[in-house]
Structures are given as C-alpha cells and as structure tokens.
Amino acid sequence: MRRQQILDAALQCFLRSGYEATTIEDVRNLSGASVGSIYHHFADKHAIAIEIHRAYLHQYWRLVAAALSSSRSPRLCFSKLIADYLKWMKKSPDLFRFARFMSHSRGLRAEVIDAKDPFIEEQSRFVVGWFERHASAGRIKKMQIDMYDVLLMGPLYEYAAHWLQGISLTPIDEAAEIMASGVWMAFRKGT
Amino acid sequence: MRRQQILDAALQCFLRSGYEATTIEDVRNLSGASVGSIYHHFADKHAIAIEIHRAYLHQYWRLVAAALSSSRSPRLCFSKLIADYLKWMKKSPDLFRFARFMSHSRGLRAEVIDAKDPFIEEQSRFVVGWFERHASAGRIKKMQIDMYDVLLMGPLYEYAAHWLQGISLTPIDEAAEIMASGVWMAFRKGT
DNA sequence: TTCCGTACTAGAATGACATTCTAGTCCGAG
DNA sequence: CTCGGACTAGAATGTCATTCTAGTACGGAA
Numbered sequence: 001m002r003r004q005q006i007l008d009a010a011l012q013c014f015l016r017s018g019y020e021a022t023t024i025e026d027v028r029n030l031s032g033a034s035v036g037s038i039y040h041h042f043a044d045k046h047a048i049a050i051e052i053h054r055a056y057l058h059q060y061w062r063l064v065a066a067a068l069s070s071s072r073s074p075r076l077c078f079s080k081l082i083a084d085y086l087k088w089m090k091k092s093p094d095l096f097r098f099a100r101f102m103s104h105s106r107g108l109r110a111e112v113i114d115a116k117d118p119f120i121e122e123q124s125r126f127v128v129g130w131f132e133r134h135a136s137a138g139r140i141k142k143m144q145i146d147m148y149d150v151l152l153m154g155p156l157y158e159y160a161a162h163w164l165q166g167i168s169l170t171p172i173d174e175a176a177e178i179m180a181s182g183v184w185m186a187f188r189k190g191t
Numbered sequence: 192m193r194r195q196q197i198l199d200a201a202l203q204c205f206l207r208s209g210y211e212a213t214t215i216e217d218v219r220n221l222s223g224a225s226v227g228s229i230y231h232h233f234a235d236k237h238a239i240a241i242e243i244h245r246a247y248l249h250q251y252w253r254l255v256a257a258a259l260s261s262s263r264s265p266r267l268c269f270s271k272l273i274a275d276y277l278k279w280m281k282k283s284p285d286l287f288r289f290a291r292f293m294s295h296s297r298g299l300r301a302e303v304i305d306a307k308d309p310f311i312e313e314q315s316r317f318v319v320g321w322f323e324r325h326a327s328a329g330r331i332k333k334m335q336i337d338m339y340d341v342l343l344m345g346p347l348y349e350y351a352a353h354w355l356q357g358i359s360l361t362p363i364d365e366a367a368e369i370m371a372s373g374v375w376m377a378f379r380k381g382t
Numbered sequence: 383t384t385c386c387g388t389a390c391t392a393g394a395a396t397g398a399c400a401t402t403c404t405a406g407t408c409c410g411a412g
Numbered sequence: 413c414t415c416g417g418a419c420t421a422g423a424a425t426g427t428c429a430t431t432c433t434a435g436t437a438c439g440g441a442a
Contacts, residue, residue, distance in 0.1 A: 100295065101295070101296075104291065104292070104295040104296075105292075105295075105296075143361070143369055144360040144361040145360065146350075146353055146358075146359050146360045146361055147350075147361050147366065147369050147370075149349065149353070150346045150349045150350045150353070150366070150369075150370065151346050151369070151370070151373050153349060154345035154346035154347070154348060154349030154350070155341045155342050155345035155346065156345070157345060157348070157349060158340065158341045158344060158345030158348060158349075159337075159338075159341045159345070162337055162340075162341070167337075168337050169335040169336065169337045170334070170335045170337055170338050175338065175341070178334055178338050178341075178342070179338075179341065179342070181377075182342050182376075182377030182378075183377070185373075185376035185377050185379065186372075186373030186374070186376050186377055187373075188376065
C-alpha cells in the first residue's frame, strides 16, 4: 500500500517536473510517506524511477507486439506500429519525455531490466521471431535483429524527439505516412 | 588562459567519468583553478558542458556538410555521411557518449545553441539548401526538412546508441552498408 | 610615479539534496 | 501475551553546486 502510494506520487512528480527536478521531499509530501519509509521500500531515487519506467516498457512492448500481430502483411504491420506509437506519444507526452530521459540516462541499466522482466522477455522473443519468420519467408530483407530496430525505430525515436521538443515541422499524420513508406522501402527485398 | 585550462580539465573529467559524476572539485583539482575562478568564468556546471559540447557540434556539422559536398550523387553523399559518422564514433566513443548525454538532457537548450552559433547556423543553412536543391531537381523525395533528419540520422543515432552500449550485433561496416542502402531506398523518388 | 577601476582569483560559507541512522510502532504467529 | 520481523518516522550526515567576501594584479589616466 505504502509502496504503491509512493510509486503513484513519484509518477505524478516525475511527469510534472521531470526526474532530476523532483526531490524525495516532493514525493514525501505527495505520498504522505516519510523519508525512512521511502528508503525502506526503494534502494534509492533511481530505483523508484526504474520501477515506474518498467510500466512504460510494458506498454511499449505490448504496442509493438500488437502492431506486428495485426496483419499478415509486414508493410501494414509497420504502418500500424508507427501510427500507434505516435498516437500514444500524442496522448501522453509527459510520459514520453520521462521515458526518453530514463532510456538515455544509464541506458545500460534500462537494458538490463528489459532482459530481466519476464513479460518483456516474452514480448521481445515474439518480436524477434516475427522478424525471423518474415525474413525467412522472403517478405522482408534478412539482417541481424538489431538492424530492424535501427531502421524501424530509429526514425520514429528521432521524430518523437523533435515533436516532444515542439520543433517538428511535419504534423504527426503526415510524418507517420512518410516514415511508413520510407521504412517499408528500407525493408523491402531487392535493391 | 584560466578559462581554457578549466575547459580542458572539464573535458577530461567529463570524458572519463561522465557529466553527472564529475564534480566542480574534480575540475578544480585538474585545472588548478579555484572554485571562485570557475564560477567567474562560467555561470554553472552546465555552462561548461555546453561550451564543450559546442566543439562537438562544430565537428558534427562540418562532417555532415563535408559529406554532402563530396559527390554529385545524393546516394554517395549519404553513404559517405554514414560511414564517416560511424568512423568518428569508433575513434572517440567517450566523446560520443558525452554528446549523447548533452543532446538528451535539456535537449532544448542544445537546440537553442545550435541556432545561435554562427558557424552552425551557416552549415545548417547549407545542409537545408542541399536538400532543397536535390529535391527540386527530383533526385530525392520532396519533404519538410525535419523529415530528412528523421529518416537519415534517426537510424544512425539508434545504431550509435546500441554500439556505444556494446549491445549491437552488427559490426560497424556492415551496419553502415545496411543503413546506407535502407536510407537511400527511403529517399529515392517513386513508391 | 601613483591611483583607480576592472578583471580575475581565492577559499570559506551556504543551502539543497540524497541517503543513512536510531528509535520506535504495528501486527501476526506461536 | 509476547516475540520477531516488517514497516514508519524524522533527525543527522555527507556531498555537492553555488554564492559571498575579500582580496590581488595590472593597465591606463593623472
């Protein structure tokens, strides 16, 4: 219960002011827990953020897996993945800003966590399988799994970064289309 | 002079231990300057990092502009840009880790600086012109300038992030080829 | 030469935090 | 009832970034 109250309060604080700017004192005020209590439940401030970030990662992997399952055609799957991701970002920009921060600060730590969470591991395995299946069937180019991430998510992350900073010139829907077509070209077989 | 000593020392510290982990005390020890002196020359710790980061940004824009000038063919320019960027990263991974951190923490601030630095502004104008010229000539697809960044640099950044964390499966040269061909597909005219 | 102002240096003092410590309180099993 | 472990509390610490106060060096005006 206390644990949950702390997590809820911390989430609110992180979304409102960002990770660095929220102090343990803020979390204490909002949650009603004492300092000692907070440190009883969590090793440190970062551990709280990681726990919260995990929820974002779950949603992320769920979204990816759902999109890839949504059609027989890889091309349509990619389009859906891109559109859904951007829709989600538009709905929860603060969450995305927080998640971006978490992914980049101590990115390594985040990776380790990916690997340790059974749900994420399962989704991840499914996604890897999906790519291997389609590549073997000759529907997309064959390459190491990390390059799928690079070619597909790279543009998406970069657009998201621009949009979250309010400096993107291309509206979301249009960007989604451009990325979908570009990404598909990159994955298509044949030079 | 003092100013330069402080910058040199700070750079060494940042590359060795990262931005967050280096204290003013560290910089003081390595540079020989006093705390007061450091704060006389710089508003705060972040200002030092930004000044250093600016040097990275100059190199970055120089590299981009040089690559785009290297050939009549956009395709070859992209290949060169990708290869050169990765070569640079391989040579100075610590610098890249630092730059990544700077771009993501207070990314907005970094943007503002881009816009204010005359050298960067000039390079940036050149790059924008390059894309407009080639788009008008029908050699690449026409789109808003930010999407060029998204489609071209997005994958590159994502690969760099993986590589810097030591979790990339694809060796640099191979990745460069895959990205170059993928990116070119995305930019090529016609569906 | 002397005097003044500006640029710079120094290091102590401050204040904001994260984190640790010490001392309880609560509650369920035996 | 009572013992032990889980939990809570809030004061105490320690580490920084940053600010303050007091110089020092030096170039140029008088």
